Amino acid sequence: MIRTALGLLLVTTGLGAQSAPGPAAAPPTRDYVAYVVSEAVDQIAVIRFGPEGAKVERTVPVGISITDPDGPHGVSVAPDGRFYYVSTAHGIPGGDLWKFDARTHEPLAKATLGYFPATAQVSPDGWFAYVVNFNLYGEMETSSVSVVETGEMLEIARIPTCTMPHGSRLDPTGRRHYSVCMMDEELVEIDTREFKVARHFFLTAGKEMGMTGAPPVRVAGGEHAGHDMGGHGLTPPAPGDIGCSPTWAQPSVDGQRVWVACNKSSELVEIDVASWSLVRRLPAGPGVYNLAFTHDGARVVATNKRGQSVSIFDARSGKELARIPTTRRVTHGVAITSDDRYAFVSNEGIGSEMSTVDIIDLATRTRVATVEVGQQAGGIDVRR
Amino acid sequence: MSPRLLSLLLAAPLMLGAQIPQTAPGAQQAAPSGAPSSIARIIVSPVQRVMHAGDTLRLTAEARDASNKVIPGVQFRFSGAGARFEGSVDASGLVTSGSTGTMPVAVVAILPGEQPKVERIEVRMVPGPAARIAITPAPAKLAPGQRIRLTAEVYSKLQDRRADKVTWRSSNSAVVSVSDVGLVRAVAAGKATISASVGNVQQTLAVEVAATPVATLAVTPAVSNARTGDVIRFKAVAKDAAGREIAGLTPVWSFNPGQGLIDAEGAFVGYQPGDYTVTASFGNTTAEAVVSLTPRDVRRPLTVMGRLPRMRFTTEEVWLHPTEKVAYLGSGSGGDVLYVIDITDPAAPFVTDSLVSNTRRVNDVMTTPDGKFLVHTREGASDRKNGVVFASLEDPRHPKVVAEFTEGVAGGVHSSFIFKDPKHGQHVFLTNNGTGALHVVNIDDPSKPREVAQWKTENRPDAGRSLHDIDVQDGLLYGSWWNDGLVILDVGNGMKGGTPSKPVMVSQFKYDLNALYRDVEASGGPGFIRGTHTAWRHKNYVFIADEVFPASGPKGAKDAAAMRAYGQLQVVDVTDIEKPKSVAFYEPEFGGVHNVWVAGDSLYIGAYNGGFRVFDVSGELRGDLRAQGREIGHLNTADMDGVVKNAAMTWGVVVKDGLAYVNDMLNGLWIVRIEPKTTVVP
The missing domain is CATH 2.60.40.1080 (Immunoglobulin-like)
Structure with a gap:
């Protein structure tokens, strides 16, 4: 952070011995811009990657509090690229969703949401943003997904879903929103016309079941109050634990399937949207965490939080095509460029380690560049 | 401090004045691409939108097209667009008022496939009958x-x-x-x-x-010689013609010339040296007393005995071991280190060890009274298990972690306070960053911490509840509850039947932060940071300090010009602890008030940009402490050795054996001695 604050833009194509550009990787022929947020240091890094290499083009402070962390967690770029939106987790106590001008990086407006707003996505028409209120605080109870009208940044709905909702992704039409319940073993589908939960799906192996309506409401002090959350995806499951502990739901590009990352069991679960039934379970990397589809629908890229790596899957066969080491521990988010050439991957690191963003060439399946960013880099998105 | 502070101070081109207020009405940004709305206007009912505080009001809406025809099938979503501490509106349009004020409400009309249309209205929430x-x-x-x-x-x-x-x-x-x-x-x-x-x-x-007219009136003491800041309690004695005192009368008090104050009970304090005349009156019958004030003359020189600059991270809390010459110093802005510092020679402090944890901020640290253990807070842990860490101080210079406590406070703990009493044992009191609740954890065996209670302010919305700091003395907890002010709990004192496992409210001192800092809003815009930040009980007073930062700096400003703190310290008289009363204050001309320490008759303040300050708080306190010349000393804790050059951001201070250990967020540790008063020879 100090380095970026001093204006020393890090121009790196690797970190010393960790730099390992693949010999077959051709350099990019155009510029790509990615946004990554660093939760521990209240910072947005704007990363430019192109023929001249990768660099942090600028950093942008975010937050209200001068002296306390605001905790930016999620970032989503508007479809037209004119704005980007950043969720800040910490508030008094509700967090916020911020709207930034992508040209000037000026904050334009913000909306106060629920406890610990985390992953965010803007709808395909750009008119709404969907943010999960992860609610890391206190006892386990049903939390929500906030819907924000992005023109004037108004929270127009806070839809109760489940405990510790995680991940926030819309299908290509914007009619269905998907998130998962880290503590409830469930996938939740929201009807975005009605702003209501339409269906949910129980994910535990052998107990998979699709159901209509919202999951049962859990209140503080209930059966699972104070339930440990497994180190937020860093703790391996105990022997005999078959739990899924889902951390991401990613609809396919045609909207017909939803892929879920089971962080605890290190599996991918594929669900058919029409029949709301299980298609298959696939083994994945250790602590699989976030997912992204290539825009042609052929590949799924998954971050492996406990495995310090990213995996590339063939979407049709479900075969893991490659597992590529990343440059820091706690691999977190992934975003794919619109031409499907590159995946930008955020790596949190631990403690005072600087975070990194690795850029993966999806053709050669190699890491071609890395930049350092502020600590605890999480949410990441690319400008289309 | 978040690293944004460093950004503000170091990286001027990056400084956005990043904090912004809530969206101003009509501040809609350029619309995303898509079909424009066919809705020409939204009509909200009722037209007269006034309600009593504590009441509810149902809003409804309809959409009209350009021909003023009602458009069917429109979904309306109501949203509060401000005043979230004062009330709420649900998506269906039911406004619930929690207090007086004006609630901006936005009505969003949604037609599938069209850009949403927004109408903004205001609901006035007025006091009930x-x-x-x-x-x-x-x-x-x-x-x-x-x-x-x-x-x-x-x-x-x-x-x-x-x-x-x-x-x-x-x-x-x-x-x-x-x-x-x-x-x-x-x-x-x-x-x-x-x-x-x-x-x-x-x-x-x-x-x-009274049946008997006042024949003679006298004010006692008739003649007073005192110093500025001394409180003189006057009494008016009225007698009848027979010389008998007429009891129970209430005079009107005034004084002139000069600056100071006198209250209805006759307590006078003067700010400037010189002669004052204090007058009591009963109609045409008046009597005077004279007061001569000399300068308080408490100013003393300071000496910087030692320095330990910290460059890698910002510096957070400092704490001293109760029996050994060891200091503990936290780190922030991505810092995962608690430094252990040998202070045997104050002129040459050095790091003996460090405790590295899975955290990005060690904001607070404190030892048990026997010095056998310490607790430090965590915020920003990579596994999101924040909470607190307990370490054994068997060797105070080399702490060893013995336990963590994260249950229910995984979202982060900002402050902690250890208190031990023979009846209830040893407990650590924690702030929950997320819920604003107090968590009480028994640490009779610090390797096996167990929560025994939670408590939070009630009869208020969850929004805006934040507990920032804790002080416990004699079984009474003084919680700095931000928007809720100072909250005093019985956690073992017994006056209200409270114990650590059953905190009981004693009283609350809440004040209008928006009114107090209206100038900060005027200069930096709405949405600024302000709240009751810290509290310290001393004698019959509780010193409370507010943390205040503007929402944005002056336009065009950069570096140190772009950011400053504000804030006021209040002295709250708790002689009647169920009726706390603010009696005195201090507000720096520049800077804020962050953490305080009181020892003997001295008040020590980390005043953010205002540096390190020491005040004389001897005797009774009334009025403006700065104006009456109570400041003993001031040190601008800034040099070229800090992570930011020549800029002070003084956090707080711990005082022991005549030395003040002052931590500055940008500059590390300062060890300061307040020297004896010098004699000025004309």
Whole structure:
């Protein structure tokens, strides 16, 4: 952070011995811009990657509090690229969703949401943003997904879903929103016309079941109050634990399937949207965490939080095509460029380690560049 | 401090004045691409949108096209667009008022496939009907001919102040007359009742006019020689012609010239050296006392005994081992280190060890009273298990972690306080960053911490609840609850039956932060940071300090010019602990007030940009501490060795053995001695 604050833009194509550009990787022929947020240091890094290499083009402070962390967690770029939106987790106590001008990086407006707003996505028409209120605080109870009208940044709905909702992704039409319940073993589908939960799906192996309506409401002090959350995806499951502990739901590009990352069991679960039934379970990397589809629908890229790596899957066969080491521990988010050439991957690191963003060439399946960013880099998105 | 502070100070081109307020009405940004709305306007009912605080109001809407025809199938979503501490509106349009104020509400009309249309309205939330009137002062007995101005304050059932014009009446104007603005005149001996009324609500004050006129009046002490800042309590003694004292009279007090204050009870404090005349009056009968004030003369030189600059991270809390020459120093802005510092030689402090944890901020640290263990807070852990860490101090210079406690406080702990008493054992009191709740954890065995209680302020929305700091003395907890002010809990004192496992509310001192810092909002815009930040009980006072930062710096400003702190310290008299009363204050000309430490008769303050300051708090306290010359010393804790050059951001101080250990967020540790007073030779 100090380095970026001093204006020393890090121009790196690797970190010393960790730099390992693949010999077959051709350099990019155009510029790509990615946004990554660093939760521990209240910072947005704007990363430019192109023929001249990768660099942090600028950093942008975010937050209200001068002296306390605001905790930016999620970032989503508007479809037209004119704005980007950043969720800040910490508030008094509700967090916020911020709207930034992508040209000037000026904050334009913000909306106060629920406890610990985390992953965010803007709808395909750009008119709404969907943010999960992860609610890391206190006892386990049903939390929500906030819907924000992005023109004037108004929270127009806070839809109760489940405990510790995680991940926030819309299908290509914007009619269905998907998130998962880290503590409830469930996938939740929201009807975005009605702003209501339409269906949910129980994910535990052998107990998979699709159901209509919202999951049962859990209140503080209930059966699972104070339930440990497994180190937020860093703790391996105990022997005999078959739990899924889902951390991401990613609809396919045609909207017909939803892929879920089971962080605890290190599996991918594929669900058919029409029949709301299980298609298959696939083994994945250790602590699989976030997912992204290539825009042609052929590949799924998954971050492996406990495995310090990213995996590339063939979407049709479900075969893991490659597992590529990343440059820091706690691999977190992934975003794919619109031409499907590159995946930008955020790596949190631990403690005072600087975070990194690795850029993966999806053709050669190699890491071609890395930049350092502020600590605890999480949410990441690319400008289309 | 978040690293944004460093960004603000170091990276001027990056400084955005990043904090922004809530969206201003009409501040819609350029619309995303897509079909424009066919909705020309939204009509919201009722047209008169006024409601009583504590009540509910149902809003409805309809959409009209350009031809003013109602458009069917429109979904309306109502959203609060501000005033979230004062009330709420649900998506269906039900407004619930929690207090007075103006609630901006946005109505979003949604037609599938079209850009949403937004209409903004305001709902005025006014005090409910008058329910109570308070008359001040409330003299029971007046001297014949005495004049005194009464004030009537009108309140609703929810204790919201109303602006009604009060009707004053006297039951017997031949005894006591009262004007329509509350000016009372004692006409003749007898009894009468003064009433102040609004509608059917009335408050009465029984007044007796003494049968005997005041023949002589004296103010004691008649002559006073004191220093600025000394509180002199005057008494007016009225006697009849026979020389008998007329008891129970309430004089009107005033003084001149000079600056200071005198309250209704005759407590006087002067700010400037010189001669003052204090006057008590009963109508035409007056008496004076004279006061001569000399300078308080408490200024003392300071010496920087030692320095330990910290460059890697910002510096957070400092704490001293109770028996060994060891200091512990936290780190922030991505810092995962608690430094252990040997301070045997204050001129040459050095790091002996460090405790590295899975955290990005070690904000607070404290040892058990016996010095065998320490606790430090965590924020920003990569596994999101924040909470606190306990370490053994078997070797105080080399702490060893023995336990963590994260249950229920995984979202982060900002502050902690250890308190031990023989009856209830040893506990650590924690702030929950997320919920604003207090968590009480038993640490009779620090390797096996177990939560015994949670407590949070009630009868308020969850929004805006934040507990920032904790002080516990004699079984009473002084919680700095941000928007809720100072909250005093019985956690083992017993006065209210409280124990650590069953905290019981004693009292609350809440004040209008927005009114207090209206200038900060005026200069930096709405949405600024302000709240009750820290509290320290000393004798019959609680010193509370606010943390205040503007929402944005001056336009065009960069570096240190772009950011500054504000804030006021208040001295709250808790002689009657169930009725805390603010009696004195300090507000730096530049900078804020962050953490405080009181030892003996000295108040030590980390004043953010204002540096390190020491005040004389001996004797009774009243009024403006700075104006009355109580400042003992000041050090600008900035040099070229810090992570930011020549800029102070003084966090706080711990005092021991005559040395002040001052931590500065940008500069590390300073060890300062307050030297004996020097004799000025003309």
